[in-house]
Amino acid sequence: METIVLGIGETLVRDDRHWASWANWLGVPPHTLGALVGAAVAQGREATDALRILRPDMDVDEAYRARAAAGRGEHLDESDLYQDVRPALGELRAAGVRVVVAGNGTVRAGELLRALDLPADLVVTSDEWGVRKPDPEFFARLAEVAGAAPEATLYVGDHPADDLFPAAAAGMRTAHLRRGPYGHWWADHPDVVETADFRIDALTELVALTGAPDASDGPDASPDEEEKVVRRGALRSVR
Numbered sequence: 548m549e550t551i552v553l554g555i556g557e558t559l560v561r562d563d564r565h566w567a568s569w570a571n572w573l574g575v576p577p578h579t580l581g582a583l584v585g586a587a588v589a590q591g592r593e594a595t596d597a598l599r600i601l602r603p604d605m606d607v608d609e610a611y612r613a614r615a616a617a618g619r620g621e622h623l624d625e626s627d628l629y630q631d632v633r634p635a636l637g638e639l640r641a642a643g644v645r646v647v648v649a650g651n652g653t654v655r656a657g658e659l660l661r662a663l664d665l666p667a668d669l670v671v672t673s674d675e676w677g678v679r680k681p682d683p684e685f686f687a688r689l690a691e692v693a694g695a696a697p698e699a700t701l702y703v704g705d706h707p708a709d710d711l712f713p714a715a716a717a718g719m720r721t722a723h724l725r726r727g728p729y730g731h732w733w734a735d736h737p738d739v740v741e742t743a744d745f746r747i748d749a750l751t752e753l754v755a756l757t758g759a760p761d762a763s764d765g766p767d768a769s770p771d772e773e774e775k776v777v778r779r780g781a782l783r784s785v786r
Contacts, residue, residue, distance in 0.1 A: 548720065548757040549695035551639055553750070554680075554704035555650030555660070555672070557727025559632050560623065568622075572614055573601055588728040591708075611653075623659035629726070635750035636666040644757050645694050647671075651679050651709065668694075680709040686717035703753065705730030707739050720744045722756065 556562050570580040583597035595607050602610075614620050639646050645668050648660065652672035660670050669692055673679040676688050686702075693700045697718035704710025704722075706729045714721050722745040725734045733739055734746070745756055 548644060548701045549699040550645040550647060550693045550701070551753060551757070552647040552649055552689055552693065552700060552702045552714075552719075553636075554702075554706070554710050555648065555652050555656070557705045557730060558650070558703060558710075558724055558750075559629065559648065559665075560627050560660075561629060562727065564622065564627055568614075568619065569598060572610070572619060573598070575601060585728055588732050594728070615655075621653065621655050621659065623656065623663070625663060628663070629750070631750045633666065635753055638751070638754040639757065640666045640668075642754055642757055644754075647689070647692060649685075649689055649692075650704070680706075681713040683713060683717065686713050686719070689714075689719075690717060701744075701753075701756065703747075703750070707733050707736065707742075711739060711742055715742050722747050722753070724748075724750070 553559055556565070566580055566584060567577045570577040573580070580597055580601070583600050584594050587594050587596045598607055598610075599605050611620075636646050646666065648665065648667045648670040650672065653674045654672065657670060657672040657675050671692075673685060676685065678684045678688065689702070690697055690700070698720065701720045701722055702710060702714035703724055704714070705724045705727045707723070711721050711723050721743050723734065723739055723743040724730050725746065725748050740746075747753065
């Protein structure tokens with residue numbers, strides 16, 4: 548694998564601050580909105596449908612702008628990253644793999660992510676490109692910046708419809724991450740199992756998928772640290 552592309556929400560960034568801020572803006576308890584997000588995920592709907600359940604006439608984009616104008620816009624800092632993000636991206640870069648972060652997000656989200664100085668070659672959001680996942684044009688843009696052929700590019704994400712299926716349709720290899728509501732709820736769906744080249748539980752498993760040497764491959768590696776690989780037809784599951 549020459550290039551690894553990672554999504555943003557619930558792949559690199561925890562979404563709990565995001566939904567808590569929306570709950571605060573709407574004046575509802577965070578657990579109420581969280582439960583509605585979970586219901587939308589389980590039904591295969593967009594998570595933002597939870598906002599429209601609370602406010603049926605809500606224009607989410609307009610509400611986002613109103614929050615920003617009121618000084619209650621997006622915020623992102625180191626505490627919003629999953630703990631495995633920096634170690635995993637650092638390992639990949641050290642192994643000579645090109646690392647691209649690309650996912651749905653605002654221009655402001657892109658600015659905040661780049662300010663964190665992640666070990667990545669490129670960080671970009673959908674609003675900066677003017678096209679959102681799962682639009683095929685988004686993945687066409689990815690192919691342009693990947694610096695590698697689609698079959699040598701691995702797209703990593705939690706969302707089957709936004710990440711896994713369109714990336715596979717674009718000819719990329721795919722890794723489904725069991726993380727966040729979508730990642731956990733849909734992990735064992737037959738379409739996910741059939742489509743994903745890899746299924747992972749942590750980003751630190753990625754370096755082993757590149758074929759690069761890993762510290763756990765050495766002679767002193769303990770059995771508990773060895774990679775456990777389960778093969779099911781053409782699917783390789785790393786657990």
